[in-house]
Amino acid sequence: MENVIESKNLKKTYGDFTAVDCISFSVFRGEIFGFLGPNGAGKTTTINMLTGMARISGGQIFYFGENMPIKKAQALIGVVPDESNLYEEMNGFENLCFCGALYGMAKKDREKRAGLLLDLLGLKEAAGKKYKAYSKGMKRKLTIAAALVHSPKILYLDEPTTGIDVASVRQIRNMIKFLNQEGTTIFLTTHYIEEAERLCDRIAFIVEGRIIRIGTVEELIEGTKETNSVEIFFDKRKNDSIVILQKLEAAFPSVQCLLENDNSVKISSPEKIDIAPFVGFLSSEGLWISEAKLLKPSLEEAFVKITGIEIEKMKKEKEKK
Amino acid sequence: MKKAIAFWNILLKDMRNYYLKPPNISWGIIFPFAWMLMLFIRTKTAFNIDEVFPGIVAMSVLFGTTSMLSVTITFERKARSFERLLLAPISTELLIFAKISGAILFGIINSTVPIIASVLLFKANVYNPVLLATGVIFLSVVSTLLGLFISVAAKEVFEAQTYSNFFRFPMIFLCGLFVPVSALPFFLRPLSYILPVTYGVDIIKEAIIGTSIFHPLLNIAVLTAFCLFLFNFSIFNIKRKWIK
Ligand SMILES: Nc1ncnc2c1ncn2[C@@H]1O[C@H](COP(=O)(O)OP(=O)(O)OP(=O)(O)O)[C@@H](O)[C@H]1O
Numbered sequence: 001m002e003n004v005i006e007s008k009n010l011k012k013t014y015g016d017f018t019a020v021d022c023i024s025f026s027v028f029r030g031e032i033f034g035f036l037g038p039n040g041a042g043k044t045t046t047i048n049m050l051t052g053m054a055r056i057s058g059g060q061i062f063y064f065g066e067n068m069p070i071k072k073a074q075a076l077i078g079v080v081p082d083e084s085n086l087y088e089e090m091n092g093f094e095n096l097c098f099c100g101a102l103y104g105m106a107k108k109d110r111e112k113r114a115g116l117l118l119d120l121l122g123l124k125e126a127a128g129k130k131y132k133a134y135s136k137g138m139k140r141k142l143t144i145a146a147a148l149v150h151s152p153k154i155l156y157l158d159e160p161t162t163g164i165d166v167a168s169v170r171q172i173r174n175m176i177k178f179l180n181q182e183g184t185t186i187f188l189t190t191h192y193i194e195e196a197e198r199l200c201d202r203i204a205f206i207v208e209g210r211i212i213r214i215g216t217v218e219e220l221i222e223g224t225k226e227t228n229s230v231e232i233f234f235d236k237r238k239n240d241s242i243v244i245l246q247k248l249e250a251a252f253p254s255v256q257c258l259l260e261n262d263n264s265v266k267i268s269s270p271e272k273i274d275i276a277p278f279v280g281f282l283s284s285e286g287l288w289i290s291e292a293k294l295l296k297p298s299l300e301e302a303f304v305k306i307t308g309i310e311i312e313k314m315k316k317e318k319e320k321k
Numbered sequence: 322m323k324k325a326i327a328f329w330n331i332l333l334k335d336m337r338n339y340y341l342k343p344p345n346i347s348w349g350i351i352f353p354f355a356w357m358l359m360l361f362i363r364t365k366t367a368f369n370i371d372e373v374f375p376g377i378v379a380m381s382v383l384f385g386t387t388s389m390l391s392v393t394i395t396f397e398r399k400a401r402s403f404e405r406l407l408l409a410p411i412s413t414e415l416l417i418f419a420k421i422s423g424a425i426l427f428g429i430i431n432s433t434v435p436i437i438a439s440v441l442l443f444k445a446n447v448y449n450p451v452l453l454a455t456g457v458i459f460l461s462v463v464s465t466l467l468g469l470f471i472s473v474a475a476k477e478v479f480e481a482q483t484y485s486n487f488f489r490f491p492m493i494f495l496c497g498l499f500v501p502v503s504a505l506p507f508f509l510r511p512l513s514y515i516l517p518v519t520y521g522v523d524i525i526k527e528a529i530i531g532t533s534i535f536h537p538l539l540n541i542a543v544l545t546a547f548c549l550f551l552f553n554f555s556i557f558n559i560k561r562k563w564i565k
């Protein structure tokens with residue numbers, strides 16, 4: 001797989017304070033790569049270094065395998081900063097056209113592209129309205145559009161959905177998926193675990209300037225899973241739970257069976273297990289099964305286990321901000 | 322070509338968003354007139370237009386450029402929209418050149434108002450029109466660069482305003498506009514000579530009245546040196562301070 005962005009021992013210090021501590025990672029072509037971490041973890045600082053908004057204190061950055069000057073790289077990237085930052089006095093359409101012009105786009109091209117993006121993000125009606133009259137969600141969407149006018153190969157999104165309404169969040173997430181399907185490589189930071197889980201192909205957990213772990217959602221979860229469990233639910237009016245338990249124990253001596261409630265039984269094993277054999281066995285015994293599921297730890301649990309950070313605390317800190 | 326598009330659009334945006342906004346235009350026009358009126362009232366008689374002409378021209382340039390540029394830059398930095406410019410694939414030099422071009426043009430346009438008014442209304446003479454244009458252009462460039470120098474130093478819009486006033490008002494009295502440099506107390510004279518504006522005013526005086534301290538070519542040489550120094554020093558500071 002081709003490395004579109006590569007960071008080698010990237011470091012940022014402010015005086016004595018180390019904001020980003022020698023982090024290394026690669027982002028592959030066409031993927032959505034997520035940085036997930038709490039306040040002050042160094043997410044924005046990393047993006048700033050990668051996009052030329054902060055000087056690097058150490059390490060190297062490669063774009064498409066090349067250690068190119070940042071001004072050259074900037075032509076290939078689009079950036080959505082953590083705060084929306086367009087021109088208050090200009091309307092939506094003018095803002096987008098101006099951003100296109102900064103990348104040297106011809107008038108006809110940038111006007112066409114601006115119209116298309118306004119349409120795509122549902123801002124057509126607001127195109128003629130001044131940016132300062134936009135709602136927070138609209139500002140966010142326009143800021144995303146502004147990063148896309150010049151059709152960048154790589155898109156940086158710094159907390160694209162923090163603090164905006166549900167409908168806009170949905171629209172933005174759909175847009176991210178759409179762009180990715182069109183071939184844009186995306187680097188995204190977030191503190192919403194469910195956002196990372198839903199959107200990202202791979203996620204890096206970042207805490208206090210260090211990457212604690214990188215992987216796909218499955219890999220991150222797999223690493224923290226201690227046991228493999230299956231839970232089977234049945235209709236208690238039609239079945240005797242004790243009988244079921246006994247039958248299961250007799251048929252599968254290598255697993256551990258436990259009555260969870262009076263309508264479900266939990267099966268655990270140190271080995272990898274699947275639902276099918278248990279369901280097959282119980283239905284061949286003529287029992288009524290209403291539900292059966294593999295019990296997986298969530299990404300949230302994996303995050304807590306790996307980083308030792310309480311999710312609720314992280315959310316509250318954000319809301320205070 | 323791409324660079325030209327970026328340059329032109331930054332200039333155009335600043336012109337539309339800041340310089341050509343109604344309050345600024347009228348301010349640029351009213352200010353020189355207010356000065357003439359004030360002098361007129363003070364002297365109670367028809368004053369000698371030739372004496373105040375150079376001063377009014379120089380001030381319309383000076384006041385237009387220094388404040389506008391520093392305010393627009395600090396404003397955009399505060400609102401963070403300036404980051405858009407730093408993120409664009411254009412060099413810092415080109416970006417800053419585009420930003421100052423708006424202010425330079427504004428200063429030049431501002432100066433045409435008192436020039437036209439003096440010539441048409443007060444029948445003032447211009448000894449050397451080409452030299453006057455040269456002087457206005459140089460003064461506009463150098464005072465814009467002073468404005469840039471201030472913007473780099475300031476964090477807040479009000480700070481930029483304070484600094485530019487701090488520079489501007491003493492400058493008016495030290496640069497030989499109303500009091501000839503030769504008439505200043507001698508311990509103040511070195512201050513006059515380190516102010517770039519003094520040399521711009523000298524060119525304008527030569528152009529309008531035909532008398533000056535230095536030869537125009539020497540003035541131009543000194544101003545060019547000041548411009549190069551201020552531009553490069555500001556770029557150096559911007560790269561150091563604005564990209565942290
Ligand atoms: N200009 C600066 N000077 C000094 N310290 C800074 C500066 N910018 C950031 N920091 C510090 O660096 C650390 C990382 O900050 P950064 O903004 O990258 O975090 P983040 O992960 O983006 O957090 P958030 O979720 O709040 O956006 C923080 O402790 C912050 O206080």
Ligand SMILES: [Mg+2]
Pocket residue numbers: 043044045082158
């Ligand atoms: Mg941040």
